[in-house]
Amino acid sequence: MSAISPKDGPVAVTGCSGFTGGHMVRELILQGYKVRACIRDESSWRGQDCVNYLSRLPNVDIINGCDLFTPGSYDEAFKGCSAVFHVAAVLGNSADGKSQPTGSGDVSKDVYEGGMVGTKNVIDAINASGSVKRMVYTSSMAAVSGARGATVPDGYEWTETDWASDEVDPERWNHPRNAYSKSKVDTEHFINDAADASGGKWDAITMNPAMICGPILFKAQVGQWIEQIGRLAGGLDPSWPSKYDMYYNIIDVRDLVKAHRLAAESEADHKNSHGGPRYVMHGSGGRSALRFGTEVAEIIHEHFPRFVLGKPATVTSEGKPITIASKVLNDCKKAKSVLGATIRPVEETIRDVVETSIELGVITPKLAS
Numbered sequence: 001m002s003a004i005s006p007k008d009g010p011v012a013v014t015g016c017s018g019f020t021g022g023h024m025v026r027e028l029i030l031q032g033y034k035v036r037a038c039i040r041d042e043s044s045w046r047g048q049d050c051v052n053y054l055s056r057l058p059n060v061d062i063i064n065g066c067d068l069f070t071p072g073s074y075d076e077a078f079k080g081c082s083a084v085f086h087v088a089a090v091l092g093n094s095a096d097g098k099s100q101p102t103g104s105g106d107v108s109k110d111v112y113e114g115g116m117v118g119t120k121n122v123i124d125a126i127n128a129s130g131s132v133k134r135m136v137y138t139s140s141m142a143a144v145s146g147a148r149g150a151t152v153p154d155g156y157e158w159t160e161t162d163w164a165s166d167e168v169d170p171e172r173w174n175h176p177r178n179a180y181s182k183s184k185v186d187t188e189h190f191i192n193d194a195a196d197a198s199g200g201k202w203d204a205i206t207m208n209p210a211m212i213c214g215p216i217l218f219k220a221q222v223g224q225w226i227e228q229i230g231r232l233a234g235g236l237d238p239s240w241p242s243k244y245d246m247y248y249n250i251i252d253v254r255d256l257v258k259a260h261r262l263a264a265e266s267e268a269d270h271k272n273s274h275g276g277p278r279y280v281m282h283g284s285g286g287r288s289a290l291r292f293g294t295e296v297a298e299i300i301h302e303h304f305p306r307f308v309l310g311k312p313a314t315v316t317s318e319g320k321p322i323t324i325a326s327k328v329l330n331d332c333k334k335a336k337s338v339l340g341a342t343i344r345p346v347e348e349t350i351r352d353v354v355e356t357s358i359e360l361g362v363i364t365p366k367l368a369s
């Protein structure tokens with residue numbers, strides 16, 4: 001069996017200077033694991049900030065120099081481990097031509113190859129370890145729904161049988177703007193094939209989260225959706241990815257990393273389950289999709305009524321309110337029923353983003369006079 005427990009030896013986590021990776025280490029430590037925390041550069045400011053946090057946790061070995069683009073750089077970290085949680089990815093905001101010294105400098109290429117080439121290097125290290133029984137990969141809802149959101153009928157529910165590449169015109173699919181979705185889809189298939197090719201030595205499970213939000217453990221984790229929620233609470237306008245309103249389909253990072261761990265420990269027949277060995281993780285607290293400019297702002301206002309909030313757009317680029325939210329039903333039924341995953345109310349997630357953004361000095365709220 002490939003299911004693991006703390007008795008099977010240490011586990012490794014890639015991308016520990018990131019938001020999800022840092023939380024993954026914390027979750028595993030709290031559940032009795034010894035963790036090899038892989039980071040790529042302990043001298044970078046993110047690396048230093050993360051080392052400062054991780055050094056305060058028990059049972060963590062920090063392994064420096066693990067770069068997705070460097071073959072062999074995960075070998076030492078994975079030796080003797082029972083499982084690998086592969087969380088690291090080259091994301092658009094870390095592929096800016098400066099943040100990937102070992103990449104090509106082309107953002108779309110680095111995002112795509114960070115998945116494919118990077119994961120090949122991770123898999124080579126798993127095969128070389130001789131000890132790893134299970135790989136848990138952090139993919140994305142971008143590999144499930146991707147750009148197909150506008151094309152689905154009203155009330156559509158995304159599940160593990162959906163692939164972002166389904167029925168998408170190849171020219172559109174191969175466009176550099178789809179590099180992230182395509183990377184996640186192709187990497188999932190690549191991992192599943194590699195697990196099969198291992199002849200039963202190890203198996204693979206994929207988690208497909210939506211927008212990952214929740215408390216910040218250290219400052220270097222700030223980015224993406226949590227940064228935008230913090231800006232709103234701090235009286236600032238959104239800075240990314242657009243000035244227009246969009247819907248937020250939130251998963252709490254604590255629920256997500258717990259589901260990763262439960263997947264690693266689960267003896268279920270993941271491969272032959274609905275949609276294969278993948279678990280959609282979205283629809284926090286039964287609220288499928290929140291409009292950022294109105295509903296997320298309302299939740300912040302309910303919790304922090306004295307703060308003057310930013311004023312994000314409440315319409316799309318066409319000047320209309322967002323309508324997509326009514327079309328889709330987001331839930332993680334399979335993760336709940338097969339893994340026993342639990343999902344907290346989204347209000348708690350948003351509140352905790354704001355509280356920790358203040359506590360860590362990321363934002364300074366403006367108070368109503």
Ligand SMILES: NC(=O)c1ccc[n+]([C@@H]2O[C@H](COP(=O)([O-])OP(=O)(O)OC[C@H]3O[C@@H](n4cnc5c(N)ncnc54)[C@H](OP(=O)(O)O)[C@@H]3O)[C@@H](O)[C@H]2O)c1
Nearest residue numbers: 015016017018019020040046067068088089140210211212
């Ligand atoms: N954030 C979301 O809403 C979201 C949604 C769905 C799926 N995901 C997926 O969840 C995973 C974690 O995302 P996140 O938001 O937690 O990301 P994050 O905070 O930006 O962290 C990304 C991690 O990957 C590492 N990394 C980047 N380039 C690397 C390279 N060349 N070699 C080794 N490590 C490298 C970063 O290290 P450095 O600090 O050294 O740059 C960092 O530790 C990713 O696979 C992402 O695709 C995220």
